[in-house]
Amino acid sequence: MRIGELAQASGTPIETIRFYEREGLLPAAPRTEGNYRIYTPQHAERLGFIRQCRNLDMTLDEVRVLLRFKDQPLAACGEVNSLLDEHIGHVAERIRELRGLEKELRSLRAACLTPHVAADCGILNGIDQAGAHGAAQRKRRHVRGAH
Amino acid sequence: MRIGELAQASGTPIETIRFYEREGLLPAAPRTEGNYRIYTPQHAERLGFIRQCRNLDMTLDEVRVLLRFKDQPLAACGEVNSLLDEHIGHVAERIRELRGLEKELRSLRAACLTPHVAADCGILNGIDQAGAHGAAQRKRRHVRGAH
DNA sequence: GAAAACCCTGAAGTGAGTATAGAGTCAAGG
DNA sequence: CCTTGACTCTATACTCACTTCAGGGTTTTC
Ligand SMILES: [Zn+2]
Ligand SMILES: [Zn+2]
Ligand SMILES: [Zn+2]
Ligand SMILES: [Zn+2]
Numbered sequence: 001m002r003i004g005e006l007a008q009a010s011g012t013p014i015e016t017i018r019f020y021e022r023e024g025l026l027p028a029a030p031r032t033e034g035n036y037r038i039y040t041p042q043h044a045e046r047l048g049f050i051r052q053c054r055n056l057d058m059t060l061d062e063v064r065v066l067l068r069f070k071d072q073p074l075a076a077c078g079e080v081n082s083l084l085d086e087h088i089g090h091v092a093e094r095i096r097e098l099r100g101l102e103k104e105l106r107s108l109r110a111a112c113l114t115p116h117v118a119a120d121c122g123i124l125n126g127i128d129q130a131g132a133h134g135a136a137q138r139k140r141r142h143v144r145g146a147h
Numbered sequence: 148m149r150i151g152e153l154a155q156a157s158g159t160p161i162e163t164i165r166f167y168e169r170e171g172l173l174p175a176a177p178r179t180e181g182n183y184r185i186y187t188p189q190h191a192e193r194l195g196f197i198r199q200c201r202n203l204d205m206t207l208d209e210v211r212v213l214l215r216f217k218d219q220p221l222a223a224c225g226e227v228n229s230l231l232d233e234h235i236g237h238v239a240e241r242i243r244e245l246r247g248l249e250k251e252l253r254s255l256r257a258a259c260l261t262p263h264v265a266a267d268c269g270i271l272n273g274i275d276q277a278g279a280h281g282a283a284q285r286k287r288r289h290v291r292g293a294h
Numbered sequence: 295g296a297a298a299a300c301c302c303t304g305a306a307g308t309g310a311g312t313a314t315a316g317a318g319t320c321a322a323g324g
Numbered sequence: 325c326c327t328t329g330a331c332t333c334t335a336t337a338c339t340c341a342c343t344t345c346a347g348g349g350t351t352t353t354c
Contacts (some may be wrong), residue, residue: 004331011284014332019311034319036332045275052274055285056255057248057292060310066271073266080270081259088252090293095245098238098290101204105235108203112228119220123227124213127199128192137158138202140342142294142309143245145204146237147340151300161301166342181350183301207341287311289340294309295354302349308342318333324326 003029006039010047017047023060025050025067046070058087059142094143104130150176153186157194164194170207172197172214193217205234206289241290251277 007014020026029037053063069080111122154161167173176184200210258269
């Protein structure tokens with residue numbers, strides 16, 4: 001199959017497939033005489049695996065580790081288990097943070113129930129004060145935020 | 148105060164302060180003879196506001212809107228309220244997604260309780276199948292993920 | 295007067311793609 | 325045979341919110 005067909009079948013944009021090849025997640029596909037990539041069902045399966053991992057919000061580095069095990073079927077899978085445990089931790093921590101955030105945002109929102117003048121807006125003024133009593137600092141994690 | 152002192156006082160890296168100036172979130176600071184930026188308490192307050200918004204996981208574009216209202220204290224604050232409502236929606240939606248993700252990851256994890264050979268790993272094989280019965284597709288949002 | 299600490303600019307890198315531009319390939323219709 | 329249109333190719337730039345780096349200049353302190 002050619003790249004467009006694989007894209008269709010897997011629900012992956014063409015550019016993303018080429019990107020995965022550049023990044024070494026997919027092996028370089030063989031080419032036709034006209035320099036078109038051609039894919040086998042094995043390619044499609046591997047791409048499906050990558051996409052499923054991304055749907056589980058893993059980083060490409062995390063995916064790379066799992067692919068290494070797929071490529072070495074005789075290796076012990078202990079590292080797979082611990083990678084998953086860590087990643088579950090990433091997700092759980094992010095949920096905790098976002099819940100705190102949501103609470104803070106809702107109480108901020110309650111400070112301005114009827115619109116008035118910006119200078120007196122309970123939200124705008126509330127954001128100023130929120131910093132005063134020491135809020136949490138943002139950290140860098142890999143499970144994405146809200147936007 | 149000079150940039151280092153402002154950085155210290157606000158818990159913001161120096162480079163980030165300069166970045167905010169380039170992006171127009173902070174006004175260009177006046178300079179000393181030696182071309183050093185000098186800041187007033189007003190600058191510090193504005194920076195604190197920006198940082199607080201970032202702690203609430205807003206995008207810089209969302210922050211820009213709020214700053215516009217800070218700069219026009221006589222405007223009606225209705226847009227502030229709706230921006231906050233939308234952003235609360237961003238956060239709430241992301242929490243919902245991550246909860247589903249966590250559940251899926253935990254059930255995947257349960258498929259391999261004792262390590263064995265990669266070819267037989269319930270996790271690696273489970274990821275393959277997860278895609279088969281139609282999992283959720285990732286979307287682009289602004290509240291960051293887990294990593 | 296020299297070292298240490300501070301500051302400057304401009305450019306490039308991060309992650310995980312997305313979006314162009316400009317060119318080449320291939321099947322079908324006239 | 326020629327053209328149209330769908331498909332594909334590479335290379336490059338853009339996204340976001342910074343961070344890091346290279347290569348300098350300034351100020352303070354000993
Ligand atoms: Zn993770
Ligand atoms: Zn208000
Ligand atoms: Zn938002
Ligand atoms: Zn296993």
